[in-house]
Amino acid sequence: SNLKLAKKIIVPSSNTKNIVLDIYKHLTIDVIEHGYNQANKESNYSNIKKNKKEKFNIAFIGGISEEKGLRYLKGLIAEARKSEITIHLFGMAENKKYNTNKQNYIYHGEYLQKDLPNLLLENDIKLVCLMSMWPETYSYTLSESLIAEIPVITFDLGAIAERVKAIDAGWIFPIHSTAKDIFKFILTVKSNIAGEYQKKKENIRHYLKEMKSVKEMANEYARIYNKTINTFPVLAYDTNDTQSKIEFYKKSRELNPSSIKSIQEKKEYKRIKNIIKGSAPFKRAFREMKLYRETYKNSKWRNKILFKFIWYRIICLNTCSTFTKKYY
Incomplete structure (x- = not known):
C-alpha cells in the first residue's frame, strides 16, 4: 500500500525490478542504472616487470561476509596452496582469520574507493571474484573491476549476473558450484590467457567508452523529479521544523x-x-x-x-x- 502511494518507483537493475514485481504484481517500476565516474588509471602499471613464471593473481573486493562469499574465499585459499595462483583481498573479511597474509594469499586491508582500480592494476589482478550468495541490486565493486578492465567470475544471481551477461565481461557459475569447481576453471583461464580472456577484456573496453557517469544518472533522476514535483506536492520535509x-x-x-x-x-x-x-x-x-x-x-x-x-x-x-x- 505504501508503494502504491508513490508517484514513481525507480530501481537500479531489471533483476531488482523483476524480484519486486514477482511479489507486488500491480506496481509500475522504472529502471535507472547507477552511474560511476571513471578514475584515471596510473601509467606506472605498464612498467611492472613480468616474466613467464609470474603468479596468476585473482581478487576478492569489499567486506567479505558469508553473504558475500566468505566460504569461497576460504575454499580458494585452500585450493591455491602450492599452486601458481595468488589470491588477494582488498577490503575486510568477516572472519578475522582471513585478515592476515597466508601462503598464496595477500591481505591488503581497507582502501579508498577512488584508489581501487589502480590497486587492482598495480597488483596485476587477472580476475575478480564477485561471489555474493544473494541477488545484489547493482554492485559498485563490479563497476570498479570493469574500470580496471578486469573480467569477473560470479554466480547466476541478481544484478551482477545481469550486467556481466549484457557486457559479456566474465564467466557466470551456477549458485551451487563449489570452490573446487571455480578453482579448476581459474586454472583453465590461466592456461588460455590469450584466447577467450582477451575477448572479455575487449568487451569491457568497448563498454567503458559509453559507461554512464554520475552526472548522467543525476540528469535522468532530475528529469523525473522535475516533472513529478510540478504536478504533486513534495512529501519530504523536516518533521521537527x-x-x-x-x-x-x-x-x-x-x-x-x-x-x-x-x-x-x-x-x-x-x-x-x-x-x-x-x-x-x-x-x-x-x-x-x-x-x-x-x-x-x-x-x-x-x-x-x-x-x-x-x-x-x-x-x-x-x-x-x-x-x-x-x-x-
Whole structure:
C-alpha cells in the first residue's frame, strides 16, 4: 500500500525490478542504472616487470561476509596452496582469520574507493571474484573491476549476473558450484590467457567508452523529479521544523488536488496520532495537533485529533499517574 502511494518507483537493475514485481504484481517500476565516474588509471602499471613464471593473481573486493562469499574465499585459499595462483583481498573479511597474509594469499586491508582500480592494476589482478550468495541490486565493486578492465567470475544471481551477461565481461557459475569447481576453471583461464580472456577484456573496453557517469544518472533522476514535483506536492520535509511544514502545507493547498490532499491528510492524521500516543514531549505533541487543525480546517479528523490529544495527553496521563501512585 505504501508503494502504491508513490508517484514513481525507480530501481537500479531489471533483476531488482523483476524480484519486486514477482511479489507486488500491480506496481509500475522504472529502471535507472547507477552511474560511476571513471578514475584515471596510473601509467606506472605498464612498467611492472613480468616474466613467464609470474603468479596468476585473482581478487576478492569489499567486506567479505558469508553473504558475500566468505566460504569461497576460504575454499580458494585452500585450493591455491602450492599452486601458481595468488589470491588477494582488498577490503575486510568477516572472519578475522582471513585478515592476515597466508601462503598464496595477500591481505591488503581497507582502501579508498577512488584508489581501487589502480590497486587492482598495480597488483596485476587477472580476475575478480564477485561471489555474493544473494541477488545484489547493482554492485559498485563490479563497476570498479570493469574500470580496471578486469573480467569477473560470479554466480547466476541478481544484478551482477545481469550486467556481466549484457557486457559479456566474465564467466557466470551456477549458485551451487563449489570452490573446487571455480578453482579448476581459474586454472583453465590461466592456461588460455590469450584466447577467450582477451575477448572479455575487449568487451569491457568497448563498454567503458559509453559507461554512464554520475552526472548522467543525476540528469535522468532530475528529469523525473522535475516533472513529478510540478504536478504533486513534495512529501519530504523536516518533521521537527515548523517552518518547513508550513511551506509544505502551503504548497498542498495551492495545488489542491482533492484526492491527493485526502491521502496526505489521512497520512498526517495517522502520523500525528502516533506522536500524541508516543513519548514525544507535551509541547511538540500540542504543536503538531494545533498545526494539523489549522491546516485541515474542513477535515473530518480535525476534531478527532483534538480528542485524541485530550485523551492521551491529559485524561489518560492523569489517570495512569493516579493509578501508579495508588497501587505501586
